[in-house]
Amino acid sequence: MPLPPVLYHYFHTPLPYTRTLLLQEKIHQLQLASRRSSSHHDILLLLQHRPVYTSGRRQTEDELQTERARLTAVGADFAVAARGGQLTYHGPGQLVGYPLLDLGRTSPPMGIRDYICRMQRMIQSYLQHTHGITHVPSDHTGVFLDPVTKIASIGVQVRHRLTTHGFAMNVTNEPLGWFGQVVACGLADVKAGCIVEAKGQNVQVEDVVPGIIEAFGASYGRDMEKLYPQNAGELGEAILALEEDALVAGEWLRAPSSN
Secondary structure (H helix, E strand, C coil): CCCCCEEEEECCCCECHHHHHHHHHHHHHHHHHHHHHCCCCEEEEEECECCEEEECCCCCHHHHHHHHHHHHHCCCEEEECCCCCCCEEECCCEEEEEEECEHHHCCCCCCHHHHHHHHHHHHHHHHHHHHCCCCECCCCCCEEEECCEEEEEEEEEEECCEEEEEEEEECCCHHHHHHCCCCHHHCCCCEECCHHHHHCCCCCHHHHHHHHHHHHHHHHCCCEEECCHHHCHHHHHHHHHHHHHHHHHCCCCCCCCCC
16 A cells, blocks of 8 residues: 655744744644544655754753853754754754654554665755765764765654654755854764855755755655645644744844854
8 A cells, every 4th residue: 555645844934943843743743643543644844943053862951051051142042852963053044854754654664773864865865966966974974075064964753653853954054154153963073064065056945945855755755745734724723823933033143143
């Protein structure tokens, strides 16, 4: 029996991080509630965040106290996330993908390692085939342009075989100054790169969305279908409410404050 399509939605306005976490949790609960009848949907959310530094499960609040004060002072939000990995940055100019998939749909169920490897290969394939950007192998999770330049990160959470969190790929150079404020992902000798600098051409986040959707479907062997929030019931209402929150939030800092 063929697998149902993955429903995707792209948010055009950068989203507040904490509210987006709540949307992921809402979708997770909807999936759990409807999984017994196999009526649940697999979802891919594509978006940009407002400037925010996030920590992963490996760090304690005591370790983060000083960093929280310093980083909020430069104009970003700060949030603790339940994903794997360490401190990182999300913001405009970076495409974030949150796949909310049921890994138990396949027979046998897809393992977490396979899920992450497919995600990494998906980004690598997209960069190569669409932009002619070649990655280099690394012992670290993520996609690297050279041994010290990272263009994409991966950090996921899996509960009850349902996935949350996902990947982030730097498109423009806007995120780079923000990354320069921290040791991202605990890699002291690694800097952030982006498609614009690697390619030497102007590329916007909106430009990469169609190719990532296509690459995602190919990597996971799934058809991709656009989600229309106005026709998606409780899920659609939650998406529309978050889009409204993003509009109300207004403008954001384009670079870290020097104050």
